[in-house]
Amino acid sequence: MKSFKLTKKQALVLANKYPTPFAVISTEQVEKNYRFLKDNMPRVRVFYAMKANPSPIIINKMTQLGASFDVASDGEIQTLTAMGITGENMIYANPIKTTSGLKAAAAAGVNKFTFDTKEEIYKMAAYVPRAKVLLRLRIKNAKALVNLNEKFGAEPQDAVQLLKTAQQQGLDPIGLAVHVGSQTLSTEPYHEAFSICHTIMDRAKGIGLSLSTLDIGGGLPVPAPDTCVNLESMVKDINKGLTQFPPDIEIWAEPGRYICGTVMNAVTRVIGKQTRAGIVCYYLDDGVYGTFSGVFFDHWEYELNSFKSGKLIPSTFFGPSCDSLDVVAKNYPSPDLQIDDIIVATDCGAYTSASATTFNGFAKAPLLHWEKERDAIAAEAKRSDTCEAVI
The missing domain is CATH 2.40.37.10 (Lyase, Ornithine Decarboxylase; Chain A, domain 1)
Structure with a gap:
């Protein structure tokens, strides 16, 4: 997939108009990236991970396209709220949340959260009772450019008990969340994650927990000098893996780098x-x-x-x-x-x-x-x- 690239003439015209340094964002490229993802993964609800680039230029375009947003702090929640974006269109996807973040979420009407520890359940129950929560699982992928699973994710064997505890504390456990790591060049970690999630959903159902949502996180790559990957084949293969989940299971994704990296x-x-x-x-x-x-x-x-x-x-x-x-x-x-x-x-x-x-x-x-x-x-x-x- 092609990136946005200024020509020599375009760069010189801008450099004569504005003092350097500056950066230039193409919203046409933002839309191309978003459309490509939606065309090849039609079930996916996109939550743009604004941490990757919180420029209003990108956020406004993603809003126009109908995207939602992945937030990680009170600051990000307040930024989006000031731009007219409602809490319904946010997921607080930081597994470990601050008190100020939870208070901001409650004030903005954010009702979707991820977690990966028992301690986090009690925090959410106190500040956002009855919230919809997804358990973030640890997925091993040492080949990722940034291996987020060193920091986040519950062990799969603990998943059902954590979901049950969340329900007992008055929260609404609706699903599972994974993140295979940033700039992942293989679909193998995705398929491994899907298999783990499918097993946990079956086990949860066995104790009366009907999970309705799977959040596949981010991790899709962008071009780099040493990147050799057919992104279209990769995305189609990931989408094929999602067919093991029934049509009534909602699929969410939290692309950040993929959306903004090439723009x-x-x-x-x-x-x-x-x-x-x-x-x-x-x-x-x-x-x-x-x-x-x-x-x-x-x-x-x-x-x-x-x-x-x-x-x-x-x-x-x-x-x-x-x-x-x-x-x-x-x-x-x-x-x-x-x-x-x-x-x-x-x-x-x-x-x-x-x-x-x-x-x-x-x-x-x-x-x-x-x-x-x-x-x-x-x-x-x-x-x-x-x-x-x-x-």
Whole structure:
């Protein structure tokens, strides 16, 4: 599946209009990603995991498309509430919740929650009585880019008792939730999870608990330099695995990276250059404390496009801060660059601007809506009759 990628002309036009660094989000790409998922997994109700990228540009588009949202804190609940999104369209999918988060959920009318411990049952019963709850299960997948099951998930053998305890405490146990891990390239963990869930649902039914919902979490991959996967085949295979569940079982999913990873480009500029120990080093006006925060927080390697030709030389790219850890890439094959050259990083929508900081006093890169910028540039070009359209 293709990603949103600015052309050289588009990047230069924007860089002449706005000071770098900045990032550009395409809502057309957001819709393509959403439609692809719905077309290939029609049973799935999509809860966008806004932690991956909480930009209003993306959230508003997902709302227009009819999506719901995965939230993890009082802050995320309040952000969505302020945007007019109701609690009915949220799932509080953080298995361990704060008191302030539970109070915010109750105030916003959030009525869907996940949990994975007995202690969490008593917390939810106190703050959100009669809530609909899903038990998060531990699914082992050591090959995931981010193995969330090291932190969350109840052991399958404890599942039925935890569901029963939730019911005894006045909660409404409606189903099971899994997450195979982030950037998973194989469907095998999904099928393993489905088999475990099917068994637990049967056992729960044996003690009078009729579970009606399966939340398959996130984990679908986005393109990366070392990613080799046929996403269409992968999604269709996952969908095939869901056929083992009766039609009256609701299927939910919580895609984050998959929805937003391919929708954003970061535009940065070379602000310094020198050779150190025989290695060509470039200094950019954005770095790991900004849009490239995924280097640390998401184990991500970014594709850097300078749109220049020439011999590729292993080079180091630093961010602008005074911290020596501010390294965007090492040994990255790059043509010879000069001060003020523009570089575009693609597939950087997930876990980048979301975890950016203002460390060292550097402002966060602003986010632009590509389709609005494109239309404005085209209109200006048409009015002046002297500029080439960039669309």
